[in-house]
Amino acid sequence: MGLKELPNAEKGKVVLRFAPNPNGPLTLGHARGVTINSEYSKLYEGKVVLRFDDTDSKVKPPIKEAYGWIESDYEWLTGKKPDIIVKASERMDIYLEYAEKLLRDDFGYVCKCSAEKFKKLRDDSKECPCRSKSPLENLSHWKLMNDGTFDEGDAVVRVKTSMDLPNPALRDWPALRIQHSEHPMVGNKYKVWPLLDFQSAIEDYEQGVTHIIRGKDLMDSTRKQTLLYAHFGWDYPETLYWGRVKIHEFGSFSTSGMRKDIENKKFTGWDDPRLPTLRALRRRGFDSDAMRDFWIDLGLTQKDISVSLQTIEAFNSSKIDERCERRAFVRNPELLKFDNSSELITSLSIKRHPMGQIEGERIWDLNDKRIYLEKNDIKETKIRLKDFADIRILDDMVQLESYERSDKRKIVHWLPVSMAKNSILTIPKGDEIIIQKGMIEDFELKKGDIVQLERVGYAIIESENNSSIIKLLWLHG
RNA sequence: GCUCGUGUAGUGUAGUGGUCCAUCAUGAAGCCCUCUCGAGGCUUCGACCCGGGUUCAAAUCCCGGCACGAGCACCA
Numbered sequence: 262m263g264l265k266e267l268p269n270a271e272k273g274k275v276v277l278r279f280a281p282n283p284n285g286p287l288t289l290g291h292a293r294g295v296t297i298n299s300e301y302s303k304l305y306e307g308k309v310v311l312r313f314d315d316t317d318s319k320v321k322p323p324i325k326e327a328y329g330w331i332e333s334d335y336e337w338l339t340g341k342k343p344d345i346i347v348k349a350s351e352r353m354d355i356y357l358e359y360a361e362k363l364l365r366d367d368f369g370y371v372c373k374c375s376a377e378k379f380k381k382l383r384d385d386s387k388e389c390p391c392r393s394k395s396p397l398e399n400l401s402h403w404k405l406m407n408d409g410t411f412d413e414g415d416a417v418v419r420v421k422t423s424m425d426l427p428n429p430a431l432r433d434w435p436a437l438r439i440q441h442s443e444h445p446m447v448g449n450k451y452k453v454w455p456l457l458d459f460q461s462a463i464e465d466y467e468q469g470v471t472h473i474i475r476g477k478d479l480m481d482s483t484r485k486q487t488l489l490y491a492h493f494g495w496d497y498p499e500t501l502y503w504g505r506v507k508i509h510e511f512g513s514f515s516t517s518g519m520r521k522d523i524e525n526k527k528f529t530g531w532d533d534p535r536l537p538t539l540r541a542l543r544r545r546g547f548d549s550d551a552m553r554d555f556w557i558d559l560g561l562t563q564k565d566i567s568v569s570l571q572t573i574e575a576f577n578s579s580k581i582d583e584r585c586e587r588r589a590f591v592r593n594p595e596l597l598k599f600d601n602s603s604e605l606i607t608s609l610s611i612k613r614h615p616m617g618q619i620e621g622e623r624i625w626d627l628n629d630k631r632i633y634l635e636k637n638d639i640k641e642t643k644i645r646l647k648d649f650a651d652i653r654i655l656d657d658m659v660q661l662e663s664y665e666r667s668d669k670r671k672i673v674h675w676l677p678v679s680m681a682k683n684s685i686l687t688i689p690k691g692d693e694i695i696i697q698k699g700m701i702e703d704f705e706l707k708k709g710d711i712v713q714l715e716r717v718g719y720a721i722i723e724s725e726n727n728s729s730i731i732k733l734l735w736l737h738g
Numbered sequence: 739g740c741u742c743g744u745g746u747a748g749u750g751u752a753g754u755g756g757u758c759c760a761u762c763a764u765g766a767a768g769c770c771c772u773c774u775c776g777a778g779g780c781u782u783c784g785a786c787c788c789g790g791g792u793u794c795a796a797a798u799c800c801c802g803g804c805a806c807g808a809g810c811a812c813c814a
Contacts, residue, residue: 282814320813376812383810384740417812428741430810438812457814480742481809504744505807517813558763560751564744565807572750572764582777589774616777647773672773716774738775 264561267301267472268499275307276471279335279343280461283313283327285516287334289508289537296556297474297503299339310468311335311343314461315350316454318444321517323350325445330531334539338549345468349460350446352467356455357407359463360418360437364399368492369436371402372419383432386424392433406439409452413439420459422488430481431488434458462486470498477502477563506559507567510691511537527692534689534734545689546711546721546736547573551580574737581711581719583618587611589647589674589702590684590714590733594633597654603661605630611648623704631678632659633700638673645672647715674715676700686720688735701731711736 267275277298281291302309311332315323328348336342349356363369372379372391382389394402403418405411418437426432436459443449455463461482465473473483483500490497514537522528532540542552555576559566599605610622638644642654643662651662651670684701687694701714711721718738724731 280814284814314814317813320811372812379812380810414812426741428810429739430741432810434810435812440812454812456812461814476808477743478808479814484742502743509749558751562744562751564750566750568750569748569764575764578776585776587774587776614777615772615774618777645773649773666773674774713774713776715776718776 264297264300264304264557267305267501270301270305270307270472270499273306274471275302275305276310276469277302277307277474278310278312278465278468278470280312280314281331282317282321282516283315283323283331284321285324285327285520285538286330286531287338287539288514288516288519289511289539289542290506290514291334292338292539292552293503293506293556293559294474295335295338296553297561299341300553300557301472301474302344307471308344310345310347310470312346312464312468313348313350314457315348315444315446316457316460317440318442318454319440322442323445324520328446330540337543338539338552340549347464347468348446349455349464350444352464353447353451353454355467356437356460356463357451357453360453360455360459361400361403363420363436363492364403364418365396366492367396367421369399369418369420370394371399371406371416372433372435373402373416375414379433383424383429386432388424389433392419392421406437406453407451409441411439413441415439418453420485420489420492422485428481428484431484434485436489458482458485459489462489465498466490466493466495473498473500474561475500475502477504501561502563503561504563504565506565508537508570508573509567510570534687535692535694544721545734546581546719547577548580551577554580570737577737578719582713583614583616585711585713585719586613586619586623586705587615587715588623588704588706588712589676589680590686590699590717590720591633591635591674591676591681592686592697592699592717593636594676594681594700595636595639595657596678597632597634597639597657597659599630599632600655600658600660603630603659605661606664609649623702625677625702625704626679627677629677629679633676633678633681634673638671641671643668643670645670646675647672649675676702680704682706682731683729684731684733686714686733686735701733706731 279294279298298309374389417435419433420436424432437453437455440454487497531538532544534545555573605627609625613619613621639654645651650664651667653660680703681700682703684699686697713719719736720733723734
């Protein structure tokens with residue numbers, strides 16, 4: 262299907278942006294913004310600005326390391342670096358200058374009302390007393406805000422729109438407020454910080470952004486910013502929206518919530534496999550192309566949607582299957598031995614990939630006549646050992662019946678003892694972690710490789726190449 | 739309360755007046771193939787929120803409901 266055309270887009274002249282708060286790494290929710298913006302940029306040979314909206318050091322404080330995390334998450338997902346990277350915190354002088362201009366132009370004022378008091382006035386469409394101050398007076402209060410004389414909460418700068426606007430959200434909206442908390446990038450240099458609506462508006466203009474694609478929860482932002490643009494005589498970028506996304510298995514994505522849970526040791530870190538962060542998904546073996554295909558397939562609509570992880574997994578399987586070698590993984594292994602009447606060949610060779618997408622074979626040594634089978638599979642007495650032979654089960658002994666397939670009996674995976682290595686499969690399930698012990702086929706197990714455990718599903722090898730116990734992390738079925 | 743947005747199969751999505759007894763993907767069920775419960779192939783299931791109106795003709799336009807969601811933060 263693909264993405265629809267962007268309105269008023271000229272090839273080579275499109276500038277888009279993706280603006281996360283660096284208060285954690287990117288999540289699955291951010292992936293939509295990254296994908297949509299980068300795909301459009303590719304389509305129109307445009308540019309993407311990665312902008313760190315780090316203007317709040319109090320409610321959602323930035324994490325110093327997160328800037329780097331986000332850059333690498335972005336690069337992983339799109340396969341390239343953003344064209345331009347800016348941090349709001351290093352552009353503060355520009356924002357403050359525009360704020361001052363706002364006051365000089367009498368298009369803004371320093372409001373000393375409490376938030377509650379202003380809310381009441383606004384709901385009644387009444388002007389607050391601060392609104393009638395002269396630019397000169399505002400400028401002198403502005404100075405007091407910036408030099409630290411005014412304390413946090415003492416004053417905000419508002420954009421003078423109109424108190425009669427039908428939409429209460431747009432009435433004299435707040436543009437800057439005082440924060441004395443230390444900022445991880447610039448310390449205590451600034452006392453006054455812009456709010457999103459102001460900072461974002463100015464920066465989009467400064468960067469020459471032509472198209473803004475954002476969540477529809479920001480529709481009122483567009484309206485507020487359009488008012489500001491009109492005052493400055495600028496043209497507002499084309500704006501498109503997406504609706505809210507939920508993934509069944511994860512619920513919503515709250516970076517602050519995850520941060521708290523990690524601090525409380527509920528999760529081991531940002532790459533805990535239970536988390537919907539990009540780094541957790543990448544660690545588990547999700548393919549970035551599959552992830553992109555998924556978001557492109559959803560497209561850009563304003564509908565609130567709730568999709569299943571299964572859909573992403575289907576995209577992922579189709580991307581990774583052809584490069585995943587097969588391995589046997591016997592859960593809850595039972596040791597059985599061929600009886601004396603069974604004459605066995607001494608070695609077996611099995612394809613690395615059933616369709617031959619991967620050249621070569623796995624060689625199994627069969628000199629030891631003991632094998633592992635899954636407890637569940639030996640409930641039946643006549644089964645076929647996959648790629649090997651039909652057998653009959655007699656208590657803890659097995660008897661070779663035929664190498665050729667002689668009937669329609671069930672085909673099961675198995676492992677000769679000589680090829681079996683202890684293994685632990687970690688399966689994230691909701692907030693839980695399930696540990697599944699088993700025997701893994703000891704054949705070229707390379708750290709970081711994703712294998713398909715036959716009849717089980719995909720998993721990634723997490724332990725070093727010669728570990729005595731192989732650690733596997735579950736990807737999906 | 740005010741403002742805004744969205745409503746097509748279980749889940750997503752295509753479709754902007756006839757070519758739609760509605761597309762594709764995913765899902766479920768079944769079959770074929772394959773020495774995996776994987777991959778591939780095939781079949782089936784399943785939807786235009788409701789009510790009016792305009793029109794020869796409406797998923798598509800208009801009006802009115804209803805449902806869901808969002809904004810009204812000195813968060814982003």
